[in-house]
Amino acid sequence: MATKISTRHLQMVMAVAKAGSVSEAASEIGLTQSALSHRIREAERLLNTELFYRQHKKLIPTSAGQRLLLSASVVLSELERAENDIDKLSVGIEHVIRVGNEVFGGYHWLPPFIKQFGETYPSYAVEIIPDVSLDPFTALRNGTIDLAIVSGTITQTGFRTFKLFRDEMVAVMPDHHPDAGKTWLTPQDIASNTYITYHTTPGPGREYEQLFSPNQLLPPKVIRAGVTEAVVEFVRTGTGITIMPTWVVKPYLKGGGLSTAKVTKQGLYIHWQALIRKDERPDSPIVTFAKALKKSDLQAL
Secondary structure, eight states: OOOSSOHHHHHHHHHHHHHSSHHHHHHHHTOOHHHHHHHHHHHHHHHTSOOEEEETTEEEEOHHHHHHHHHHHHHHHHHHHHHHHHHHHTTTOOEEEEEEEOTTOOOTTHHHHHHHHHHHOTTEEEEEOGGGTTOHHHHHHTTSOSEEEEESOOOOOSEEEEEEEEEEEEEEEETTSTTTTOSEEOHHHHHTSOEEESOSSOOTTSHIIIIITTTTOOOSOEEEOOSHHHHHHHHHTTSOBEEEEHHHHHHHHTTSSEEEEEESSSOEEEEEEEEEETTOOTTSHHHHHHHHHHHSOGGGO
């Protein structure tokens, strides 16, 4: 069945929905205002429905516009990925593996690992998709990424798991903190501080489930910092303390100003894992990459 609209209409819908006005959207996609207005009317005529309505001088997608916007996001993203893949084919790259990292993860290990991997598999390319860290599971399911690096307890189904290594989660505090220098901290020590975290939704198998909940404790104040770099800088300047995997915090310790301690005398531990979709072929490049991750000594990178 032939479609009524083209990619230029999809680009128009995304631009107008984002900008909220024809003039700003036209400037963004390199059209005149009259040309973009004509494109909107053309799409509405082809689909026999209105795509936008005006509210307080702003263009808002109708329900039909919202539906088209959803498809536009998927179609244009996939088209962009296809074009990038074809560009790589022209220089001898046969497979592109897209990797996503969870919000708790780090990237310091990636360049040396990819260098090693590329020496063995020169026709494979690896791309980092940076904007999936809050929900790598959905990104895996919809094909935005091919492999996710995650930690903690995996509660989602439909994935194949490659366990990478066991990691200790440590308390991280400024080096002038009263508890700096202690070998380990009690749950009460930690909960008496302002707590710096990535986000306020507890991650399965992490510090909330292993430490705070069993001891019926919560820090008096929690600051959501969003990304690793921000969490570390809040801690370094004395705003509060955090709990972070050793593998993630290791490169930040080189900058000074931070001190770490075990969380309880017994310690707090998680597993790092590589996840791929369950239906990947055993001989696929994605499985090859996951197996290479499993064999590599990532903690040493």
